[in-house]
Structure formats: structure tokens, C-alpha cells
Amino acid sequence: MAVWIFGRTRWLQRFKLRSSLQRWQYRRLRQFLRQARIRFQFYRNQAGPKSAHHFSPIPNGDPAGLLQDWPPINKAVMQAEFSALNAIGLDRQSALGIARRAEAERDFRPQLQSLTIGLSSGTSGKPGLFLVSPVERLTWAAVILARGLDSISLRQLLLPWLQPLRIALFLRANSNLYEGLGSRRLQFAWFDLLAEPQQLRERLQQFQPHILVAPASVLVWLSKESDGLLALRALRQIFNAAEVLPAADRLAIEKRFGVRPQEIYQCTEGLLGISCQSGNLHLNEDFIYFEKEWLDERRFHPVLTDFSRSSQAFIRYRLDDILEIDPRPCPCQTSRLRIKQVVGRADEVLYFQRSAARDSSGGPGAPGDASAWQPLFPDSVRQLMYSSAAVIRDYQITQYADRLVLQLDLPTTAQSDQVVARIRKDWQQRLKQLQLMCPPIVIQAWQAREPGAKQIRIRSLIKAVDRI
Ligand SMILES: [Zn+2]
Numbered sequence: 214m215a216v217w218i219f220g221r222t223r224w225l226q227r228f229k230l231r232s233s234l235q236r237w238q239y240r241r242l243r244q245f246l247r248q249a250r251i252r253f254q255f256y257r258n259q260a261g262p263k264s265a266h267h268f269s270p271i272p273n274g275d276p277a278g279l280l281q282d283w284p285p286i287n288k289a290v291m292q293a294e295f296s297a298l299n300a301i302g303l304d305r306q307s308a309l310g311i312a313r314r315a316e317a318e319r320d321f322r323p324q325l326q327s328l329t330i331g332l333s334s335g336t337s338g339k340p341g342l343f344l345v346s347p348v349e350r351l352t353w354a355a356v357i358l359a360r361g362l363d364s365i366s367l368r369q370l371l372l373p374w375l376q377p378l379r380i381a382l383f384l385r386a387n388s389n390l391y392e393g394l395g396s397r398r399l400q401f402a403w404f405d406l407l408a409e410p411q412q413l414r415e416r417l418q419q420f421q422p423h424i425l426v427a428p429a430s431v432l433v434w435l436s437k438e439s440d441g442l443l444a445l446r447a448l449r450q451i452f453n454a455a456e457v458l459p460a461a462d463r464l465a466i467e468k469r470f471g472v473r474p475q476e477i478y479q480c481t482e483g484l485l486g487i488s489c490q491s492g493n494l495h496l497n498e499d500f501i502y503f504e505k506e507w508l509d510e511r512r513f514h515p516v517l518t519d520f521s522r523s524s525q526a527f528i529r530y531r532l533d534d535i536l537e538i539d540p541r542p543c544p545c546q547t548s549r550l551r552i553k554q555v556v557g558r559a560d561e562v563l564y565f566q567r568s569a570a571r572d573s574s575g576g577p578g579a580p581g582d583a584s585a586w587q588p589l590f591p592d593s594v595r596q597l598m599y600s601s602a603a604v605i606r607d608y609q610i611t612q613y614a615d616r617l618v619l620q621l622d623l624p625t626t627a628q629s630d631q632v633v634a635r636i637r638k639d640w641q642q643r644l645k646q647l648q649l650m651c652p653p654i655v656i657q658a659w660q661a662r663e664p665g666a667k668q669i670r671i672r673s674l675i676k677a678v679d680r681i
Contacts, residue, residue: 557591
């Protein structure tokens with residue numbers, strides 16, 4: 214099964230034509246939705262999904278048409294209706310109990326009816342529960358390997374007289390998602406982010422991975438803190454998983470290890486995309502159908518329907534993530550959507566009010582009008598912070614309704630007064646250019662993150678209701 218998916222994904226289905234990808238999606242989606250209505254209690258009594266459309270004999274058509282009657286959901290609905298949205302009717306409390314016990318004991322083996330129960334770290338709000346079946350787990354591994362391995366790594370995996378391929382995974386929770394995937398040709402080593410940093414570094418040095426998979430913050434930490442202490446001689450590929458990797462950090466990692474980091478775009482909701490051999494991120498549209506909720510002409514919130522997943526229903530599921538599309542064709546020739554970057558999450562978008570100058574110039578949006586607030590996307594904020602003071606080791610920006618709070622991690626050698634003055638000035642100038650009002654900027658002392666905590670550099674606490 215896994216070998217078939219690996220072969221199909223790597224060699225058979227390149228989807229050079231958008232039309233053939235859409236035909237594939239249409240057929241798969243139609244079949245999946247027919248079963249979903251029976252499999253998941255949440256949809257059994259819904260009027261919409263019963264529409265005759267799903268039984269139409271038309272062999273191909275627009276996949277969006279199949280979904281129009283299905284209700285959009287999000288993380289809150291998924292957690293509230295957890296038992297109705299999983300295939301075995303498992304209730305949230307029991308699932309939470311199992312997942313929490315596994316987290317506390319750092320023993321991620323417990324399974325229920327062969328399903329793996331995982332708990333996502335949850336950057337905002339409650340942690341999310343997820344279920345994965347053995348087939349889904351193997352599909353996950355097969356797709357990552359088929360799409361992610363370069364030709365040398367692939368050769369090493371397939372040729373029995375070469376060393377097995379060693380993959381180091383730095384992950385917040387192991388869950389048995391990743392255990393039992395190893396084979397004679399493939400060795401996985403799991404590195405628990407809650408372990409002592411020194412211990413992690415020593416184990417990594419000993420393991421000598423060919424491939425390193427870790428969240429961006431860990432890759433940055435490894436590249437900065439381990440100079441002279443870590444020599445990864447066999448390292449050939451690096452993947453950033455589950456965090457936004459800013460361009461400046463990407464360069465630092467590449468400089469340190471001599472390997473350009475690739476992307477695995479994955480979250481609780483599944484494996485959404487992975488870099489191709491040309492180094493560009495593509496969405497896994499042959500497993501997931503993506504609708505787009507546009508924010509401007511390039512950026513959107515993905516609304517996903519995972520037609521390869523049967524343990525839990527992700528149907529018209531809206532993500533908080535913001536993706537930026539890259540309309541250029543990719544040298545790898547796939548027609549799967551090319552993503553320029555994962556810009557960030559909805560709560561990383563800062564909002565500023567238009568300045569009076571713009572209102573008097575006849576622009577729409579009088580004071581008090583909701584449209585008078587303008588978004589500043591996290592990629593612009595990261596760019597501003599980097600170009601303002603490259604000396605900053607790390608930072609955290611929190612926006613409140615009446616102020617912007619900045620925490621800066623500066624080396625002791627830095628002229629901190631000058632850096633702070635420069636950053637203030639750059640913020641004021643940038644917002645002025647955009648004809649936006651700059652709120653008071655408050656500088657606070659740097660507070661180090663908890664070990665293993667998710668990296669959150671930008672956060673807006675302004676709610677939509679405050680912007681009215
Ligand atoms: Zn490509």
C-alpha cells in the first residue's frame with residue numbers, strides 16, 4: 214500500500230496538466246463525499262450533503278460544485294463536534310484523557326481501535342485533538358518520502374548495498390505517528406523538544422542524519438548555538454516543518470549547514486504541502502481539495518477538504534493560516550498550486566487605522582468605519598524588523614488596541630538605545646508611508662521562551678470587534 218502510494222506519487226502522477234488534476238480531484242472527491250455522509254454522524258442529518266449532485270453520473274466536472282451544499286467548518290466546530298466528526302464516534306473527553314496521559318508520560322504508544330490520538334500544540338486557544346489511522350500514517354510517510362527525497366537520497370533508500378537512510382525528526386510530540394515506520398532501508402530518530410538542549414545536540418551528532426526535519430525555531434537554534442559543537446557530515450537535506458521560516462533565518466541555516474532548507478507544510482489538519490525537487494512549495498492537491506478565501510489578490514486562507522482521510526472529517530475546513538500564491542510555473546512542471554510562502558496565521562496580522570491625511574484625500578473609509586483599519590501582514594513585519602536591525606537575535610511583537618509592545622533579544626555587545634531608537638523610527642516611517650497611524654511603541658525586557666514552546670514572534674490581540 215505505502216509502496217504503491219510512494220511509486221504513484223513519485224513517478225506516475227505528475228499532474229503536468231491542471232485539467233487532469235481536476236479530473237482526479239473530482240472523481241476522488243465525489244467518491245469520498247458519498248462515503249462521508251454515511252461515515253460521519255455530523256453529516257448524516259444534514260439536508261445539503263444529500264443533494265442528488267453526488268450521484269450524478271458525470272465522470273468529471275468542477276470539484277467546487279460538489280462541495281457547495283456542505284457546511285464550512287473550522288477548528289472550533291471540529292473540537293465542539295469532535296465525536297460526530299470522527300469515524301468511530303470517539304468522544305472528546307476520552308480522547309483527551311488518552312492524549313494527555315501520553316504527553317505527560319512522554320510515551321506515545323497508546324492507541325484506540327488502532328487509531329493514533331494526537332494533541333496539537335495549539336498556538337491560539339485550546340489544543341486540538343486529531344486521529345490518524347494506520348493507512349493514513351503510511352500514506353503520510355510515503356508522500357513525504359516520494360515528494361521530499363532528492364535523487365541521491367532516493368537512490369540510497371532503494372539500493373540495498375548502500376547505508377540505510379537516516380532521518381532525524383525534531384517534534385513537539387512523538388505520538389506513534391512516527392514510530393514503527395522504520396525499516397531496513399530507513400532509520401528514524403525522534404528528538405523530543407522537551408529534552409535538554411545539550412543532550413539533543415549530542416544525540417544528533419551521534420546519529421549523523423542524512424535528513425533533518427525540525428521546526429524553524431529549532432533549525433535556527435541549531436545553526437546559531439552549535440558552532441564548533443555539531444558537525445553533521447552526512448547531512449544532505451533539511452526540512453522546516455510546522456513553523457514559518459523567515460528568509461533571513463533560511464539564509465543563516467543554509468550558511469551554517471551548506472544545505473538549503475525545504476518545507477514540509479503540515480499541521481494537525483494534515484500534510485498540506487511539501488517542497489518539490491526545484492525547492493518550491495506545492496500544495497498536495499492530489500490528496501486535498503483547496504478552496505480559497507481571498508484576502509487580497511495573492512493571499513488567502515485555505516479551506517480544505519481532505520479526500521484521502523477517513524478517520525476524521527476535514528470537509529470545507531477553514532484554516533487560520535495565510536498562504537501567498539506564486540503564479541509562475543515551476544521547473545518541476547507540476548500543475549499543483551505553487552505557494553510563494555506560508556505568510557503566517559490570522560492572529561499574526563497587525564491592524565492599523567488609516568491616518569487623517571488619507572481620509573481627507575478622498576479615500577473610502579471615514580473614521581469609525583471598519584474599513585478604516587488596514588492589515589499589515591506578518592511577512593511585511595518580519596521584513597521591517599530584519600532590515601531595521603539585523604543585530605536582533607529574536608523579537609516578539611504584541612499588538613494591543615492602544616499600543617504595540619516589542620520585546621527584543623539583543624546581544625550584550627549591542628548599543629541597545631540606538632537599536633531601539635532606530636526600530637521606533639523605522640516603524641513610524643513605514644506606517645507613515647502606508648498612510649497608517651502609528652500607535653505608541655512600548656519596549657519591554659526580553660523574556661526567553663519555555664523550552665519546546667512554539668515560536669510566536671508576532672501576535673495581534675486586537676479583535677475584529679475592536680476594529681469597528
Ligand atoms: Zn515545483
